[in-house]
Amino acid sequence: MMKLIPPRRKAKVxxxxxxxxxxxxxxxxxxxxxxxxxxxxxxxxxxxxxxxxDCAVVRPAANARYDYLLKSDPVVEGVxxxxxxxxxxxxxxxxxxxxxxxxxxxxxxLWALVNLVVPSAMPVARVMGVYAGLRKLARRWRVAIVxxxxxxxxxxxxxxxxxxxxxxxxxxxxxxxxxxxxxxxTGALGGSRRGKHLAFQPRLAEGRWLQGxxxxxxxxxxxxxxxxxxxxxxxxxxxGAELVLSKIPLAxxxxxxxLRRTALRHAFCDGEDYELLFTVAPANAAALIRAWPEKFRTxxxxxxxxxxxxxIIECVDARGQRTRMxxxxxxxxx
Amino acid sequence: MMKLIPPRRKAKVxxxxxxxxxxxxxxxxxxxxxxxxxxxxxxxxxxxxxxxxDCAVVRPAANARYDYLLKSDPVVEGVxxxxxxxxxxxxxxxxxxxxxxxxxxxxxxLWALVNLVVPSAMPVARVMGVYAGLRKLARRWRVAIVxxxxxxxxxxxxxxxxxxxxxxxxxxxxxxxxxxxxxxxTGALGGSRRGKHLAFQPRLAEGRWLQGxxxxxxxxxxxxxxxxxxxxxxxxxxxGAELVLSKIPLAxxxxxxxLRRTALRHAFCDGEDYELLFTVAPANAAALIRAWPEKFRTxxxxxxxxxxxxxIIECVDARGQRTRMxxxxxxxxx
Numbered sequence: 001m002m003k004l005i006p007p008r009r010k011a012k013v014x015x016x017x018x019x020x021x022x023x024x025x026x027x028x029x030x031x032x033x034x035x036x037x038x039x040x041x042x043x044x045x046x047x048x049x050x051x052x053x054d055c056a057v058v059r060p061a062a063n064a065r066y067d068y069l070l071k072s073d074p075v076v077e078g079v080x081x082x083x084x085x086x087x088x089x090x091x092x093x094x095x096x097x098x099x100x101x102x103x104x105x106x107x108x109x110l111w112a113l114v115n116l117v118v119p120s121a122m123p124v125a126r127v128m129g130v131y132a133g134l135r136k137l138a139r140r141w142r143v144a145i146v147x148x149x150x151x152x153x154x155x156x157x158x159x160x161x162x163x164x165x166x167x168x169x170x171x172x173x174x175x176x177x178x179x180x181x182x183x184x185x186t187g188a189l190g191g192s193r194r195g196k197h198l199a200f201q202p203r204l205a206e207g208r209w210l211q212g213x214x215x216x217x218x219x220x221x222x223x224x225x226x227x228x229x230x231x232x233x234x235x236x237x238x239x240g241a242e243l244v245l246s247k248i249p250l251a252x253x254x255x256x257x258x259l260r261r262t263a264l265r266h267a268f269c270d271g272e273d274y275e276l277l278f279t280v281a282p283a284n285a286a287a288l289i290r291a292w293p294e295k296f297r298t299x300x301x302x303x304x305x306x307x308x309x310x311x312i313i314e315c316v317d318a319r320g321q322r323t324r325m326x327x328x329x330x331x332x333x334x
Numbered sequence: 335m336m337k338l339i340p341p342r343r344k345a346k347v348x349x350x351x352x353x354x355x356x357x358x359x360x361x362x363x364x365x366x367x368x369x370x371x372x373x374x375x376x377x378x379x380x381x382x383x384x385x386x387x388d389c390a391v392v393r394p395a396a397n398a399r400y401d402y403l404l405k406s407d408p409v410v411e412g413v414x415x416x417x418x419x420x421x422x423x424x425x426x427x428x429x430x431x432x433x434x435x436x437x438x439x440x441x442x443x444l445w446a447l448v449n450l451v452v453p454s455a456m457p458v459a460r461v462m463g464v465y466a467g468l469r470k471l472a473r474r475w476r477v478a479i480v481x482x483x484x485x486x487x488x489x490x491x492x493x494x495x496x497x498x499x500x501x502x503x504x505x506x507x508x509x510x511x512x513x514x515x516x517x518x519x520t521g522a523l524g525g526s527r528r529g530k531h532l533a534f535q536p537r538l539a540e541g542r543w544l545q546g547x548x549x550x551x552x553x554x555x556x557x558x559x560x561x562x563x564x565x566x567x568x569x570x571x572x573x574g575a576e577l578v579l580s581k582i583p584l585a586x587x588x589x590x591x592x593l594r595r596t597a598l599r600h601a602f603c604d605g606e607d608y609e610l611l612f613t614v615a616p617a618n619a620a621a622l623i624r625a626w627p628e629k630f631r632t633x634x635x636x637x638x639x640x641x642x643x644x645x646i647i648e649c650v651d652a653r654g655q656r657t658r659m660x661x662x663x664x665x666x667x668x
Contacts, residue, residue, distance in 0.1 A: 025461060025486070026454030033458065033484045037450075037465045044478040047445070056480035058445055060402075060499070066394065070480055072447040072495050076487045111381070111392055113406040115493045116371075120360030124367065127359060131371045144378040146390035146404055150367045152359070153410045154488045159449045161406050161495035165394070 049173060052236070054104040054221055055164065057171050067171055069107045069164040073097040077155040081198065087129025088136065089198040094158035095134045097223070099141060099202035100274045104221035106172040106211020107164035109143045109204065114160050117153035130158060141204055172211050172278070177218035177237035181279035181306040184288070186298050189226055189273050190266035191253030197272035206296055210278055214288055219278040225271040227325060230313060233277065240309035243325075245317050249301045268325075279306055383507060386570070388438040388555055389498070391505045401505055403441045403498040407431045411489040415532065421463025422470065423532040428492035429468045431557070433475060433536035434608045438555035440506040440545020441498035443477045443538065448494050451487035464492060475538055506545050506612070511552035511571035515613035515640040518622070520632050523560055523607050524600035525587030531606035540630055544612055548622055553612040559605040561659060564647060567611065574643035577659075579651050583635045602659075613640055 025033055038051040048067060049057035055069040075081060075094045095112060102109045114134065118127055127150075138145055143162070186203050203221075210216040220233045226248070234241050250263050254270075257263040280288050285302070292300045307314070313325040359367055372385040382401060383391035389403040409415060409428045429446060436443045448468060452461055461484075472479055477496070520537050537555075544550040554567045560582070568575050582601050591597040614622050619636070626634045641648070647659040 023458045024454065025452050025456050025458055025484075028458060030484050030486075033452070033461060034482075036458070036462060037482075037484070038479075044444070044476065047478045047480055050478070051481050056445070056447070058478075058480065058497075060394070060398075060400065068394075070445060070447055070495075070497065072449050072482055072493070074449045074451065074483055074485050074493070076451060076485055079485055079487065110378070111390070111404060113390070113404055113495060115406050115408045117408065117410060117491065118359050118367070120358065122359050124357045124359055124362060124370070127367060128370060142378065144381045144384070144392075145372075146381055146392065147385050148368075148371075148406055149408055150359075150364050150371070151408050151410055151413055152364075153413065153491065157451065157487065157491075159406070159408070159493040161404075161447060163392075163404065163497070 049171065053174050054101040055107065057105070059168065064168055066165040067168050069102050069105050069166060069171065071098050071101045072159060072161045073101065074157055074159045076157045085198060087126050088133030090156070090158065091130040091133030091135070092137050093198050094160045095137045095143070095162075096200060096202050096274065098160045098162035099137070099143070099204060100200070100221045100223070102162060102164035103202050103204045103207030104172070104219050104276060105164070105166060106170065106207050106216070106219065107166040108208060109141055109162055109164045111144050111146050112138065112160055112162045114145060114148035114158060116148070116150045117155070117157040118150060119154060119156065120152050122156065126156075130156070134158070141202075166211060170211060172216050172219040173236070174218055174220050174233050175236040177233060177239050177279040177306045178281065179239060179306055179308050180282050181217055182282060182285040182302055183241060183243070183277070183279055183304040183306065184300055185222070185226070185249065185275055185277050185303050186300050187273065187275040188249040188251040188299070189222065189275065190263065190270050191251045192270050192272040194253045196251070200274040202274065203276045203298065206276060206298060209295060210276070213291070214280070215284045216278040216280055219276055222273040222275045222277055223271060225269045225273070226277065227268040227313070228271070229277055233279075234306070234313065235311055237306070238310055240307040240312040240314070241304055242307050242314045242316060243304040245315050247301055247303045249299060383505065387508050388435040389441065391439070393502065398502055400499040401502050403436050403439050403500060403505065405432050405435045406493065406495045407435065408491060408493045410491045419532060421460050422467030424490070424492065425464040425467030425469070426471050427532050428494045429471045429477070429496075430534055430536050430608065432494045432496035433471070433477070433538060434534070434555045434557070436496060436498035437536050437538045437541030438506070438553050438610060439498070439500060440504065440541050440550070440553065441500040442542060443475055443496055443498040445478050445480050446472065446494055446496045448479060448482035448492060450482070450484045451489070451491040452484060453488060453490065454486050456490065460490075464490070468492070475536075500545060504545060506550050506553040507570070508552055508554050508567050509570040511567060511573050511613040511640045512615065513573060513640055513642045514616050515551055516616060516619040516636055517575060517577070517611070517613055517638040517640065518634055519556070519560070519583065519609055519611050519637050520634050521607065521609040522583040522585040522633070523556065523609065524597065524604050525585045526604050526606040528587045530585065534608040536608065537610045537632065540632060541610060543629060544610070547625070549614060549618045550612040551615055553610055556607040556609045556611055557605060559603045559607070560611065561602040561647070562605070563611055567613075568640070568647065569645055571640070572644055574641040574646040574648070575638055576641050576648045576650060577638040579649050581635055581637045583633065
């Protein structure tokens with residue numbers, strides 16, 4: 001377990017960029033757009049972690065028993081699902097994405113609100129079906145849907161806002177990885193477009209255990225792909241990472257690929273795995289490996305180590321050869 | 335100040351409707367769609383007020399000092415603003431709508447998250463401008479924007495999720511009005527489409543005072559128009575209301591109307607006034623009328639009384655004649 005790091009005030013107050021006024025959003029990409037928006041936001045003393053981690057962390061009172069986790073995430077037709085996606089799968093994914101982020105902080109989900117955007121000509125039955133999927137997942141994790149809104153718009157969208165909690169000061173951040181820590185990942189990676197991106201189970205039980213007995217030092221959920229999300233983790237921890245390629249757990253959907261290289265590319269870049277990537281101090285790694293299969297049916301694999309080569313991901317192949325990984329991963333707008 | 339009323343469990347668990355599968359959302363309207371979705375939601379003991387009031391109210395612990403208010407609201411291009419609406423006004427309205435709902439519970443806003451949906455071809459400068467409007471209003475009320483998301487979509491949208499707080503058990507609900515209570519409204523009503531719907535100031539200071547010293551018994555913010563919102567208030571309070579037509583404060587934009595009847599129709603039905611409609615027990619009304627102008631520049635007008643004629647709004651004209659008001663007010667989808 002790691003201590004919470006206060007927001008880096010200086011880094012946040014960089015000035016708005018000198019962008020040409022004609023520059024369009026599609027040209028800079030989603031991540032850059034978010035970066036530009038979150039600069040110079042109002043800060044409050046009760047904000048422990050602002051934008052940039054899986055969830056925001058707020059502390060209602062200095063002596064409160066729990067910190068609260070806040071997260072919002074959208075699913076939009078044509079981006080996160082299609083016109084033919086089953087109703088319930090849309091709702092499942094909408095809430096599941098938020099729960100996955102709460103899991104990645106080691107949190108317990110509590111309440112959610114849902115804004116739906118719905119074309120006027122959409123059958124009422126589809127909207128009911130979306131909500132049924134949402135409600136089923138909510139029930140499973142005892143999340144209360146306490147509000148929201150329905151408004152008309154050109155395409156179906158669901159924006160879910162979730163609140164969770166974690167014992168005070170105990171949220172697992174992206175920034176807690178230390179030199180020598182072991183890297184683990186739950187489940188199997190790649191090929192999510194063939195179904196898993198709609199049907200994943202948020203790793204809430206695993207996340208909470210990793211926050212407590214499991215003693216994870218840093219954690220992130222895999223939404224953009226191992227390549228991109230590991231990069232977020234090492235960047236915020238100011239470290240590097242070394243991946244053992246033979247240890248990367250490949251999803252059945254991609255294991256059939258003729259070339260192992262192709263399969264690995266899927267595992268690194270497909271995104272939407274909604275698995276947990278986390279680090280554990282060397283002293284606790286053996287205990288974790290022993291305890292895991294007794295606690296969970298979800299597999300958990302050791303995939304590498306944290307290094308001191310800041311911002312660098314190295315891959316070690318079966319012959320022991322090292323290559324440096326280039327930036328990659330799914331990004332909206334591009 | 336009133337006690338919190340536990341959610342009416344029975345009333346909520348009505349069954350899903352026997353709608354034809356071909357029925358479309360546009361045919362039943364937004365309110366009916368919301369009604370159908372919020373039935374049979376997962377409940378938790380820590381949810382004091384679920385869907386159906388201005389905000390949800392949750393209680394983290396039985397002995398907590400504060401209850402927390404949760405609210406989400408969208409603004410969508412073509413529904414809540416147009417392509418030519420100034421950037422900052424879009425952001426102002428997006429956050430302002432949520433703050434207005436927190437005001438209507440007597441709450442203090444704390445944190446917000448913002449999901450933007452943005453066409454790829456939209457200039458970066460427009461998105462930055464929207465956020466600037468949002469940030470300015472956030473700064474004014476010391477709200478920290480702690481997260482959110484940017485995703486691509488066909489039209490500009492902003493979905494704001496806000497969290498506020500109120501002393502435990504002290505949220506002002508829609509359901510607290512009692513027979514004989516005086517009805518008040520802040521500001522002036524009608525004609526919001528001529529600008530106010532984009533530039534309103536959420537009545538946060540007024541709302542908090544009404545929750546404390548002002549001793550409001552029930553409160554709602556005017557988003558759908560006095561006619562519709564007063565109907566919500568009396569329905570949830572299980573009472574009726576009597577409006578004194580000569581007392582309805584008319585906005586300058588509509589006061590010029592040739593016919594007073596036309597002006598009143600605007601005041602009742604235009605919607606998006608974002609003023610507070612509230613009730614006060616007879617014993618406290620005189621004190622409120624005295625104290626108000628010393629505290630606030632926003633006007634506050636006595637406009638009628640709460641009656642025992644459940645679900646009925648009666649209007650009393652200058653000659654003392656009574657007429658019953660029919661259901662009216664702005665609703666999306668129609």
